Amino acid sequence: MVSSVFFVDSTTTGELKEKYNEDKKIKILLVPGHDSESGGTVFKNIKESELNLRLSRELYSFLSSNPRFEVESSRDDSGYNKNITEYMSINKASIEDFIKSKKNVMQGLLSSGDISIAEGVIHNTAPEEIAKRLYSINKWSNENNIDLVIHIHFNDHPGRKINKEGKYSGFSIYTPEKQFSNAKASRELADYILKNIDHFYSKSNMPKERLGVIEDQELIALGSYNTLDSIGLLIEYGYIYEPQFTESSTRNLIIKDMAYQTYLGITDFFDKKEYLGEYWKSTLLPHSWSDIVESGDKGHDILSLQVALVLEGFYPPKKFLSDDCPVTGIYKRCTTEAVKEFQKRYKITTTGRVGPKTMEKLNQLYSKVTSD
Structure with missing residues (x-):
């Protein structure tokens, strides 16, 4: 027994x-x-x-x-x-x-x-x-x-x-x-x-x-x-x-x-997933970008960028594994390649850096709370 x-x-x-x-x-x-x-x-x-x-x-x-x-x-x-x-x-x-x-x-x-x-x-x-x-x-x-x-x-x-x-x-x-x-x-x-x-x-x-x-x-x-x-x-x-x-x-x-x-x-x-009202699916969104960001940068802007790119389906980019491209807040090759894919989707010149037009699109998509 x-x-x-x-x-x-x-x-x-x-x-x-x-x-x-x-x-x-x-x-x-x-x-x-x-x-x-x-x-x-x-x-x-x-x-x-x-x-x-x-x-x-x-x-x-x-x-x-x-x-x-x-x-x-x-x-x-x-x-x-x-x-x-x-x-x-x-x-x-x-x-x-x-x-x-x-x-x-x-x-x-x-x-x-x-x-x-x-x-x-x-x-x-x-x-x-x-x-x-x-x-x-x-x-x-x-x-x-x-x-x-x-x-x-x-x-x-x-x-x-x-x-x-x-x-x-x-x-x-x-x-x-x-x-x-x-x-x-x-x-x-x-x-x-x-x-x-x-x-x-x-x-x-x-x-x-x-x-x-x-x-x-x-x-x-x-x-x-x-x-x-x-x-x-x-x-x-x-x-x-x-x-x-x-x-x-x-x-x-x-x-x-x-x-x-x-x-x-x-x-x-408990079958009751409850997003908190001030956030998206992550506390790193919504986020507003105001500065150009590019390879070598790090910090909050990059973290939120990487999370947004995950939601877009571009991070990690094609031919990369998640082990190769962790969300770290550091702008390296993975982020550059993912930004290029984002730019292609929204018909922005593919530079791999977040310039004014890319920033404008990111803010349009990810700077406000949404329940979607």
């Missing part, structure tokens, strides 16, 4: 949608990874813990605008969520028992052959105190009937030299391995979020992450040892050394839009 805990769904998409449609609150916990003491990965002066917190703030804001969502964060600018820290302090013994019990059950099922080990991406082992905190968040979430737990991270890979860019790029979404009781609904939500983020941003080109959604049996955040009842996701929004994150003129803009794409994916999951 004990094996049934792994095979019976602890949450289902149908139940969550029914709850949403009955105007009952969907309870969401955001967990921005790491903190000032355990900062995660670092590239030059950029700390993962700070990026995680910034994206969490943006996502919190978008989700809180929907009256059907009740949103909490495990930490914010003032520190850790007091409800969770007090719970951890008061329940140390029961948390230890919870971890031990869940591990014993899984070890027994592995020994009996009722479940199997699933090999996946190799992760750094969490220090003991962080592991306890993550298990505590899982137990607290179970007892407080949280519906969605979303962990927010930025990626890196082993062996990257200090202050040197690595060889991988792109975002990925980790979900519980299929044998876990929260796996099915988690995977369904992940697929909706993937669809929205992937509209503008490139999936990871790390071989084991290429599909965008990766099942995982070891990450505590997702419910390792079947410790989480709710949907659990861990989203790696990109590799910390990618130019859109290292460039100060684009970093916060990209983070806000990736949070918005996550929000759209969540509302899409």
